[in-house]
Amino acid sequence: MEYPPLREYGLIGNDDRCALVSRHGSIDWCCFPHLESPSVFARILDAQRGGHFAVSPTADYESNHRYLDRTNVLETTFETADGQATVTDFMPLCNGGEPDDDRFQQAIYRYLECDRGRVEFDVEFAPRFDYARTEPALERTDDGVLATGNGERLQLAADGPLARTLEITTSTTATGTVSLEAGEQCWCWVQYGGREPASSADQERVLDETKRYWREWVGSRDSAPDSMLERWHEMVIRSELVLKLLIHHETGSIPAAATTSIPETIGSDRTWDYRYNWIRDAKFTIQSLHDTGHTQEAREYFEWFSDIARTDPASITPVYGLHGESGDELEERSLEHLAGYRGTGPVRIGNAAGPQQQLDIYGTIVQAVYETMQFDSATTITGDEWGAVRDIVDHVCNHWDERDAGIWEFREERRHFLHSKLLCWVALDRGIALATENDLEAPLDAWLEERDAVREAIEERGFSEKANSFVQHFETDEALDATALLIPIYEFLPPADDRVQATIDAVLERLTTDDGLVVRFVDSDIRRDEQKGFFLCSFWLVDALVLSNRVARAREYFERLLEYATPLGLYSEKVDPETGQLLGNFPQAFSHLGLINSVTYLTRALECDGEVTPADFDPENVETLFRRGDSPGT
CATH class of the missing domain: 1.50.10.10 (Glycosyltransferase)
Known part of the structure; x- marks a missing residue:
């Protein structure tokens, strides 16, 4: 993989956590639990060893991205010969529910939706703890993959057919595939630390709460x-x-x-x-x-x-x-x-x-x-x-x-x-x-x-x-x-x-x-x-x-x-x-x-x-x- 130019990256985040998401759907920089903590994804600093979390079509595509109006919620639109789909990326902020639980915010949510036709997505999960100085151990869970190492935990979860296709393809990388028809959706997300990932039923509410938070803050x-x-x-x-x-x-x-x-x-x-x-x-x-x-x-x-x-x-x-x-x-x-x-x-x-x-x-x-x-x-x-x-x-x-x-x-x-x-x-x-x-x-x-x-x-x-x-x-x-x-x-x-x-x-x-x-x-x-x-x-x-x-x-x-x-x-x-x-x-x-x-x-x-x-x-x-x-x- 080549290094995308900086102008092809968007920034998502909450409070003191941020992630860089490329126009190609790859999260190439993210540190947990804080912005100044060691990275869990750092492909922007080493395309081979840094680690990433990518979601992109299996077929050739054109892509562009934008922020939802007055928010830090990022939408990336992919267009292939067979259809068009949108990936929505955000880190959660909630006006109600769990505002005092810092662990709630140590997550990245990704929402895949097919807008027309049919689009098949590849998902690649390759975390590397401590600035890629620690290669994690991966194990399969009921709805995803758990990465552990250096005392850290990062859990990937998904719903529907994507969860069933996730598999550990190398000792440090997991992959999955999901095919979506027009009007179909799929969620996947990563959660840092010991907290269990939220159920898929909560994702839409969290997205709505996050959009509302940013818009109320901007005014x-x-x-x-x-x-x-x-x-x-x-x-x-x-x-x-x-x-x-x-x-x-x-x-x-x-x-x-x-x-x-x-x-x-x-x-x-x-x-x-x-x-x-x-x-x-x-x-x-x-x-x-x-x-x-x-x-x-x-x-x-x-x-x-x-x-x-x-x-x-x-x-x-x-x-x-x-x-x-x-x-x-x-x-x-x-x-x-x-x-x-x-x-x-x-x-x-x-x-x-x-x-x-x-x-x-x-x-x-x-x-x-x-x-x-x-x-x-x-x-x-x-x-x-x-x-x-x-x-x-x-x-x-x-x-x-x-x-x-x-x-x-x-x-x-x-x-x-x-x-x-x-x-x-x-x-x-x-x-x-x-x-x-x-x-x-x-x-x-x-x-x-x-x-x-x-x-x-x-x-x-x-x-x-x-x-x-x-x-x-x-x-x-x-x-x-x-x-x-x-x-x-x-x-x-x-x-x-x-x-x-x-x-x-x-x-x-x-x-x-x-x-x-x-x-x-x-x-x-x-x-x-x-x-x-x-x-x-x-x-x-x-x-x-x-x-x-x-x-x-x-x-x-x-x-x-x-x-x-x-x-x-x-x-x-x-x-x-x-x-x-x-x-x-x-x-x-x-x-x-x-x-x-x-x-x-x-x-x-x-x-x-x-x-x-x-x-x-x-x-x-x-x-x-x-x-x-x-x-x-x-």
Whole structure:
């Protein structure tokens, strides 16, 4: 089997479990019991050894897939010479019945229905526990096959004629066949852990409950502002649903992506595990969740990083496990037995970024606290919380002028990165605002002095007359970095400042393709130039252009960015501008956060007839894009 391109995959899931389903009906990535747990299916990382659960016609076919309206329920339609059939895939969510039983959700349901003619399906069940380090033992059960190994259990069950045909064809693989005539249906499903699979009579109810859950969570389809284009509306809804799939229901944390080790470039060793929560995502996550009206999720996420902020600032790490594990505990290891996506390794689990010093994390925490208090009037800052914020700002005062690994987590180099200094300024500026606006005790004279010092350093050492742009770090006159686009977004300088406009022009000239794809950096002395477009940076460019009142160009680039999404509306981390091939872990939360935020900027610009200022995006002046309706959507 060849490796399908990422754009041929759909994502299903619930709470903190996800699975990737190809357009060919194969589940090629799934981890149980949690998203960051070892995989049970990992064919996306090794076509031969990784493991899969496939349902597809025995005859040649054409296929396509779509999500049921406003849900994470995936339909794949297969058309053969003899007929047409649909496979519906989902992971259960239930509004009633067993909401408190986490084991109920550790399942994948597959519903086969023949729409016309006759279609025969092959089913292949090949689980591989612990990232395919454990080959399971299979045994036949009354209605399916039980796989055990390494203390784990995964049971395949089916109804009707499919259950009778299931057989163990090799020591680690079971197969079955079912032929369906028009109007006939069949269920099959897998259940992880010790729980027995549900009876077939319950499946239809569970499907209905799952669809209802997603539609109630998204809300009414008619709640978008009149100025928002319908296509933008649909893409934001899909991005909301992706983020909800990734949000951990127990802790409120959000991983960067659902996968590990999908390479940034085919043939490159830049393969990382993104199933963890990066602190730097906080500002954009809070903004996106509030903009789409999901105040509960925003509050839970706020509480998650507020707990982290209460520790010694020197102990705060850039990345955390989804259950709160410190980055120091996320040991990075390579799985040498797996070939990697399209033969590109190594396959990594864990992440070595945890122990790095990344000074930007402090600014994102303070900014997220500041924005949360502006967005959510019900949120107040307690004494303990303010003490934690004050400690962070004091820490920034003492350490802002140190070198660090930067936002792109360079593993061998330390520099005075402009983005890190910018976020140190944000920590000081928002800390001062929180103290003065809420009458909180703080050493304001010291903070004001250090804020001025950071500003002076950025303006004097971060802007290059030679490049006529803000640059990647203080030690260069040439290296350009897309993070400079954040200068007006964080309100360090007004968009109309000549240096900001010159920087945007430099980004357009040196980092941007004709289609509006932005690479992260060029002419850096740290790493060779990148050739792949980075979706988040591309959305930053849209935002900076809107703030600069270059709305027509921002809209043009945004529309082109929409064309790079998969047919299902999903984004990875990066894209090859020449081929359109998606690269990096998938789907990528940061890319979808960027899309939501860009729609916010563009919609607001249209409401203001294209003449905007940063004040137009102050939470006090902006209603959420999607307001929950009085009655749930259906």
